[in-house]
Amino acid sequence: MTTTRTDDFALVRRAQAGELAAFEELVSQYEQRVYTLARRITGQEQDAEDVTQQAFLSALEHLADFRGEASFATWLTRIATHAALKVIRKRQGLPTVSLEAATEEQETDGSVPHPEYIADWRESPAELVTRGETRRFIDAALAQLDEKHRLVFLLRDVEGLSIQETAATLQLSEANVKVRLLRARLQLREQLTRAFGDEQRRVTGGHAHE
């Protein structure tokens, strides 16, 4: 995002005062980001469209409630996440009323997956993002995570919410968010390094020392 929090806040103020153009500017600013988040949460293009539309309609209807405690981006991310979870719960035939029921479950096992494939990458992330197939690959890797791990990673690392904001959005404890985030990061690291790692520079052998 190139805009600042202050710019957004000024646009929200104007939209709250009834200026359609200001609201449309906010939508244009964030529509790709919301759509992408929705695609990654739901894993489906049609669902992503429904979620995006629902999220912006909901943001519009609740615009008067936005007081700027959080950034507009964070506020919108929360709305979009709830809309996406509603769609997923509906698809799974679960009651949509309780977000909690589906997300609160504690990580029971204290252990985390141990890194197995360790190697420097052949290219930097800056080089990798320029390629179309990278996005397809990283999204496929994301889709393989458990939903609970994927959600935490998306909110914290992609959308840039704080641990506290992520916990509040998903109705989880901060401790639980941290555990899930570590697992998500380690699992993605493993998959991405298997694809982007330099076989010649793979670190092998014993890795058990003090």
Place this chain on the structure above:
Amino acid sequence: MNCDELLAMLNAYVDGAIDPGVCETFEKHLAGCNPCQVVVDNIRQTITLYKDGQPYPLPATFHRQLHDALRQRFTQLQR
């Protein structure tokens, strides 16, 4: 600090939220452990790749539909 203990502290370190005292021990381990160094680099690169990746553009038809729906609702709410 051993490798497993380092793994448990990884998030805090990568996010710059680690306690300064622990950070020193962490970095001391890193300096002498190439696999852990590479894992930390890999994790940083993984996060960067997702964070800096291009978002998906909206399909054109949906883009129009979205803006039409929002304009209509905005006008309704103003009444």
